[in-house]
Structure formats: structure tokens, C-alpha cells
Amino acid sequence: MNMRAALALPTLLSTMLIFILSLAACGNDEDAQVEQDKPLSQMAFEEIENQAQGTTVRFAMWGGWAHVNAWVDGFVAKQLAERHGIRLERISMDPPTYLNKLMGEKAAGREKGGIDLLWINGENFKSAMDAGLLWGPFADRLPNVRRYVDESTASQDFGFLTQGFEAPYGRAHFVFEHDEERTPNPPRSFAELREWVRANPGRFSYPQPPDFTGSAFLRQALYALTGGHEQYMAGFDQALFDVNAPKLWAYLNELKPYLWQEGRAYPKDSAALDTLFARGEVDLCMSYHPPHAQNKILEGTYPASTRSYVMSDGSLSNVHFTAIPFNAPNKAGAMVVADFLLSPEAQLSKFDPANWGDFPAVEASRLPQEWRERFAAVDLGQATLSPEALAAAAVPEIPPDWLAALETSWEREVLRQ
Numbered sequence: 001m002n003m004r005a006a007l008a009l010p011t012l013l014s015t016m017l018i019f020i021l022s023l024a025a026c027g028n029d030e031d032a033q034v035e036q037d038k039p040l041s042q043m044a045f046e047e048i049e050n051q052a053q054g055t056t057v058r059f060a061m062w063g064g065w066a067h068v069n070a071w072v073d074g075f076v077a078k079q080l081a082e083r084h085g086i087r088l089e090r091i092s093m094d095p096p097t098y099l100n101k102l103m104g105e106k107a108a109g110r111e112k113g114g115i116d117l118l119w120i121n122g123e124n125f126k127s128a129m130d131a132g133l134l135w136g137p138f139a140d141r142l143p144n145v146r147r148y149v150d151e152s153t154a155s156q157d158f159g160f161l162t163q164g165f166e167a168p169y170g171r172a173h174f175v176f177e178h179d180e181e182r183t184p185n186p187p188r189s190f191a192e193l194r195e196w197v198r199a200n201p202g203r204f205s206y207p208q209p210p211d212f213t214g215s216a217f218l219r220q221a222l223y224a225l226t227g228g229h230e231q232y233m234a235g236f237d238q239a240l241f242d243v244n245a246p247k248l249w250a251y252l253n254e255l256k257p258y259l260w261q262e263g264r265a266y267p268k269d270s271a272a273l274d275t276l277f278a279r280g281e282v283d284l285c286m287s288y289h290p291p292h293a294q295n296k297i298l299e300g301t302y303p304a305s306t307r308s309y310v311m312s313d314g315s316l317s318n319v320h321f322t323a324i325p326f327n328a329p330n331k332a333g334a335m336v337v338a339d340f341l342l343s344p345e346a347q348l349s350k351f352d353p354a355n356w357g358d359f360p361a362v363e364a365s366r367l368p369q370e371w372r373e374r375f376a377a378v379d380l381g382q383a384t385l386s387p388e389a390l391a392a393a394a395v396p397e398i399p400p401d402w403l404a405a406l407e408t409s410w411e412r413e414v415l416r417q
Helices: 003-037 045-052 066-084 095-107 122-130 143-148 151-155 190-199 212-225 238-258 270-279 292-298 331-340 344-351 369-376 387-393 400-415
Strands: 056-061 087-092 117-120 167-173 175-179 284-287 306-309 315-325 394-396
Touching (some): 066 087, 066 331, 095 117, 117 122, 122 315, 151 167, 212 400, 238 400, 270 284, 292 306, 344 369
Parallel strands (some): 056 087, 056 117, 315 394
Antiparallel strands (some): 117 315, 175 306
């Protein structure tokens, strides 16, 4: 080998090595691109968790309760950061607002929005599904849904099939509240409520529909005044509405002159009614959140003698959920957050009235014995009815199409009368 060839050989070998490494790098890039383009539906959940690592998840939720906001911003955000490196950003936005936002983005063809996860249920979920605003199905991909959630809990929302587009988050029951010292014998049925309101003018009101609690009061009264819930479960029936709704309007209009401010105005939302009760301006309050009174006692707003109760006519019950918008920029992160919210740790923390008091969406019978004991040991406080008492009184929510009809007709038949 001559000197020139000997000198050229290292250069040739170096060039070949660089070329080979470049091919390998291209191969790695292609593999990474294939992995990045792999649909979430084809990924194992561990892969989804890896993709979510270090990302931001924007969680749109009603922000009307400070203690709930504090739980999400504190416990949930901290746990997600420690477990997955996820930064949780809570967006205070009620469902009508974020539904309008998503509708606008869909109409504009915006493929990436600014929301990754929604707190949603009932008529808002149906509206979102009807408008194609949600991404899925995804719920059956979540390990904690498969482990801890009963199919009956996950499959329907206000009688509307979820089809895997929602993951359960918590449970609720409709309760009334009174101060044992101020009102030792509150009305225990809607028939008794009529007589009590007439005998105690100005001491009762309900939030103005379509406030969620005010609308729930309408539905609870409809069941009680027209023979129960069973007749409404098959979906909206205009003929049945025309027969039964006038009974509800007659009842509410009979109450109207005896309400707070003689029915000329209604509390604008449940928080406004809470304030009237705390000030002693009304003697009864209501909530779709069983530990609500205990939360208020703990924060010093309600007297310690406040208690919850249910009407003998029954107590509306439902499950609330999380869902992912059609244009969520971080769907993997949203799935990880939705799954964490169903973990025993999150559900137990949420169950404690000192944090929130929201009833679990997981089934105790599916939990390991240690976790069952920890859930059973939670002190719900004297103001909160036991899960057993609430379950015994529970009646299912009315299908969503009834809600719009009731709320619209209430404005015409009661508010404007």
C-alpha cells in the first residue's frame, strides 16, 4: 500500500462510519416518528403515561367552591407532579361557557384548543355528544376504571349512554338542610313543604333555574307531585309533559307569594341561597352535595347545629364525570389525570369533608381490604347522612331532554307569572 492510499484509508473509514451512524440516526428518527404518530387507542397505558410525562394538562371545571378548587390545586396537582411530572392547570369555567367555546372552535375548524379535560355530566354531556365536541371512547382504556368502577356507574349519565366518552369522577345525592336549633321539625315531604312554606312566609326559596341546584329542585318536585320517577325513564314524552308539568307549575305558583321576597326574585345560584341560609334569612337550604352542610360548618359559615336530610319522596342521585374535548392538545395527559382521579388515593382524599366530601365513584367491594377500611373510617361529620341512608332514598336522574323542557317552561309558567 502506498503512502497516499495509507493516508486516505482513515479518511475513507471515517466517512463510512459517519454514513453508517447517519443511517442509524435516521432509523431512530423514523422509529420515534412512528411512535409519536401511533394512535392512543393502540398504546398500552404505560406508553400513554410516558407520553404524558412532563406535560401540562388544562382542566376546565366549575370554580364556584373554594374548597374544591383548593383540593384540585393542592392535592391533585401535587400528586400528578410527583407521579407523572404533569403540571395541572385548573381553568375556572362553567359548562355552558366551555361548551360555547368548543362549539366555536369546532365551527372554525380549530384542531388544537386550550382545554384538555372537562368536569361534566347530565344535559351538558348530552349537548357535547350531540354536537361532536368530545373525544373518545377512552374510559375503558383507564386501568382504574377497569379495576374499581362498576359498569352501571360508568355506562349512563342521566339515562344517556356514555359510550366510553366519560370517566366517572364522583357521586352526588340531593339533600335539604336545616338548623336543628332554629327549625327542629323541617318538612319531610313536598306535601309538608307546601304547608310549611304557607305557615312560615318569607323563610324559603330555591335557586333560579337553570342553576344546577334550582333545576334539581324542579326535578325532585316533579317526581314527588306526579307519581314518581319510573314514568320518565324512557326519554322525553311531550304528551306526558303536557299532562304532568302543569301540576308542578301549580304547586310552585301556590308557593310563590310565601317565598323569600314574596317570589319576586330568586337566589341567582346555590351559593346565593347558601348565603341567605347562613345569614338566617331563610330556614331551609338544599344541595346536590351530601357533605355540603358539613363543609360549611368546617369553614365556619353554618352553625354546628346544621343537619342534612332527604325528603320521604326520595333523593335524586347522579354520577359526575370527566371528559376530553375533541381538540384537546394533550389527550394522553388528560387520560392520565382522569385515571388518577379514580385512584383509591384520590377518591379517599376527595371523600374527606375536610377536603371536599365528594362521594366515591369507585366500588368499595372492588378495593383491597386495607382501602375499604380507610374509606369506612372517614368521618363525614354529624351534618352528613350516611351512604347507606342516601342509597336507600336514591332515585335516578331524569333523562336530559326533560331538563331543557322543565327549565324553559319554568321561566314562562312561574318566573314570568
